[in-house]
Amino acid sequence: MKLFATSQIAGIDKYTIEHEPISDIDLMERAASTLVDWILHHAEPDQHMVFFVGPGNNGGDALAAARMLAWALSGIEVYILDLGKEMSDSANSNLERLQQQNRTRISYIDADSPMPEIKSTDWVIDGLFGSGLSRPLKGLPAKVVKHINASGATVVAIDIPSGLMGEDNRENDRDAIIRADVTLTFQFPKISFLLPENDPFTGSWVVQDIGLHPDAIEKTETPFFYTDHQVARKLLKDRRTFAHKGNLGHALLIAGSYGKMGAAVLASRGCLRSGVGLLTTHVPRLGYSILQNSIPEAMASIDQSDLMFTQNPDLAPFNAIGIGPGLDTKCNTGRGVQRMLEEELKKPMVIDADGLNLLARNPEWLKLLPPETILTPHPGEFARLTHPVECGYERLQLAIDFAKDNGVVLVLKGAYTAIACPDGTCWFNSTGNPGMATAGSGDVLTGILLGLLAQGYAAKDAAILGVFLHGMAADLAVEESSQEALLAGDITQHLGLAFATLKDS
Numbered sequence: 001m002k003l004f005a006t007s008q009i010a011g012i013d014k015y016t017i018e019h020e021p022i023s024d025i026d027l028m029e030r031a032a033s034t035l036v037d038w039i040l041h042h043a044e045p046d047q048h049m050v051f052f053v054g055p056g057n058n059g060g061d062a063l064a065a066a067r068m069l070a071w072a073l074s075g076i077e078v079y080i081l082d083l084g085k086e087m088s089d090s091a092n093s094n095l096e097r098l099q100q101q102n103r104t105r106i107s108y109i110d111a112d113s114p115m116p117e118i119k120s121t122d123w124v125i126d127g128l129f130g131s132g133l134s135r136p137l138k139g140l141p142a143k144v145v146k147h148i149n150a151s152g153a154t155v156v157a158i159d160i161p162s163g164l165m166g167e168d169n170r171e172n173d174r175d176a177i178i179r180a181d182v183t184l185t186f187q188f189p190k191i192s193f194l195l196p197e198n199d200p201f202t203g204s205w206v207v208q209d210i211g212l213h214p215d216a217i218e219k220t221e222t223p224f225f226y227t228d229h230q231v232a233r234k235l236l237k238d239r240r241t242f243a244h245k246g247n248l249g250h251a252l253l254i255a256g257s258y259g260k261m262g263a264a265v266l267a268s269r270g271c272l273r274s275g276v277g278l279l280t281t282h283v284p285r286l287g288y289s290i291l292q293n294s295i296p297e298a299m300a301s302i303d304q305s306d307l308m309f310t311q312n313p314d315l316a317p318f319n320a321i322g323i324g325p326g327l328d329t330k331c332n333t334g335r336g337v338q339r340m341l342e343e344e345l346k347k348p349m350v351i352d353a354d355g356l357n358l359l360a361r362n363p364e365w366l367k368l369l370p371p372e373t374i375l376t377p378h379p380g381e382f383a384r385l386t387h388p389v390e391c392g393y394e395r396l397q398l399a400i401d402f403a404k405d406n407g408v409v410l411v412l413k414g415a416y417t418a419i420a421c422p423d424g425t426c427w428f429n430s431t432g433n434p435g436m437a438t439a440g441s442g443d444v445l446t447g448i449l450l451g452l453l454a455q456g457y458a459a460k461d462a463a464i465l466g467v468f469l470h471g472m473a474a475d476l477a478v479e480e481s482s483q484e485a486l487l488a489g490d491i492t493q494h495l496g497l498a499f500a501t502l503k504d505s
């Protein structure tokens with residue numbers, strides 16, 4: 001799915017009105033009816049609801065929804081924010097319709113009014129501002145937002161929590177943004193919803209399809225995408241009838257050190273479960289029996305050091321190389337990594353964890369990375385590779401620039417992992433859950449990406465598909481137990497089901 005800036009959504013909206021064609025007011029009616037469906041499905045029949053209405057079409061949506069709900073619910077109150085200016089035409093028409101219906105108490109809030117009473121048991125429907133917000137809220141709108149946030153009521157935001165910008169919130173006042181429990185957003189998630197610092201504002205968000213014109217969506221260019229089932233399914237290759245382990249790729253994983261052999265085992269499992277033909281895992285001597293006992297499907301390549309990686313094996317037999325999980329950052333290991341990169345290997349690579357930390361200490365190695373390299377930093381590792389940033393939006397921009405400048409696929413891990421590609425596109429992942437915030441889940445991802453690279457997937461495709469499957473496997477695992485109890489090993493155990501579910505979708 002494509003993701004757009006709010007300014008672009010306004011253009012898609014306009015195109016839909018002109019080319020479907022549909023009038024503004026009917027499109028608003030369609031949008032509002034999706035809100036009403038959701039609310040009726042989730043609210044008790046006697047739920048008291050307080051609507052807050054702003055001057056634009058976000059307010060128009062709220063007024064239309066209030067009218068539709070007033071036929072079914074009796075406890076509806078509407079407060080219109082009076083900023084001393086005209087409401088938009090469609091909002092005005094919906095105000096007239098609501099007045100004509102005559103079932104709802106409508107009040108105005110201006111600078112002199114007392115703030116309306118909101119009970120903690122109420123639902124607040126936030127229709128103050130949506131995608132037309134042009135600057136941070138101040139004065140009366142900010143006061144109303146703070147009053148709503150302090151009420152303890154359940155807040156349902158229409159389209160965007162009022163006060164939140166669709167993209168960049170660096171200059172915003174965080175106290176003047178609605179803190180919603182649920183955001184019912186039209187057609188596309190907004191980019192700011194996918195950044196960690198905005199989680200307190202959006203709550204959980206749900207996309208409401210309002211039938212915007214597919215031609216406009218197709219024509220409007222954007223660097224941002226959201227990996228849904230459809231995208232991931234298209235990337236997944238079928239295995240040929242006569243496939244054999246010799247033509248499904250031979251992966252080399254370099255991982256593990258004293259005290260961190262688990263990382264090598266987890267990454268090996270992830271790799272083998274992702275369909276690779278052969279896996280050789282290179283470990284220090286102390287890891288030999290650990291590896292052979294815990295994952296007999298992997299072949300072992302043994303380092304000359306007892307404790308750490310120092311020297312890679314001959315790389316000729318391998319289709320792809322993964323390095324990093326549990327590697328440690330000792331000097332000898334650093335020298336070993338440098339020697340390997342200086343071989344100017346033209347094999348796809350995935351670099352994770354301490355591989356990234358070594359790269360951060362030696363930025364001149366970046367130009368030694370082969371084409372089709374994937375780097376998989378979490379925000380801490382990414383800060384070491386670049387520099388610390390204040391917010392997710394800045395980090396996102398930095399990741400996109402980093403991928404382009406260095407010709408690598410950068411997998412910036414998080415709740416909505418962002419995959420920045422050398423072609424300037426950025427793919428947010430839609431699967432996964434907070435249970436994955438557990439030791440070793442990143443190691444499993446490295447293994448999956450390595451397995452896909454070795455099978456011949458391009459780095460970009462491997463990253464988009466691998467991250468999706470990794471999250472999906474964790475979602476399936478959590479269905480059977482809980483987020484709290486999820487182990488990284490549960491992700492590898494559910495990878496099979498993830499592949500099967502994706503194939504069936």
Ligand SMILES: NC(=O)C1=CN([C@@H]2O[C@H](COP(=O)(O)OP(=O)(O)OC[C@H]3O[C@@H](n4cnc5c(N)ncnc54)[C@H](OP(=O)(O)O)[C@@H]3O)[C@@H](O)[C@H]2O)[C@@H](O)CC1
Pocket residue numbers: 009010013027028031054055056057058059060061088128129130131132133134135136137138141158159160186187210212
């Ligand atoms: N696109 C779609 O697919 C569809 C969109 N729909 C709905 O339309 C919504 C977008 O509507 P919209 O464009 O009228 O903007 P909206 O957010 O209601 O407010 C704009 C008003 O607020 C004002 N204003 C702005 N910032 C301000 C500030 N800081 N402080 C004070 N005032 C401020 C601004 O005035 P100005 O900036 O000129 O001062 C203007 O008066 C969208 O979110 C969705 O709910 C659906 O109905 C149908 C399909």
Ligand SMILES: Nc1ncnc2c1ncn2[C@@H]1O[C@H](COP(=O)(O)OP(=O)(O)O)[C@@H](O)[C@H]1O
Pocket residue numbers: 353378413414415416417431432433434435436437438439440441442443444445470
């Ligand atoms: N809240 C979350 N929601 C979804 N995925 C998450 C969440 N927290 C972590 N993850 C995923 O779990 C993995 C954690 O990787 P990482 O931080 O490297 O862990 P480790 O180093 O312990 O293996 C990443 O793929 C990340 O996207």
Ligand SMILES: [K+]
Pocket residue numbers: 058126127128129130157158159160161162
């Ligand atoms: K809103």
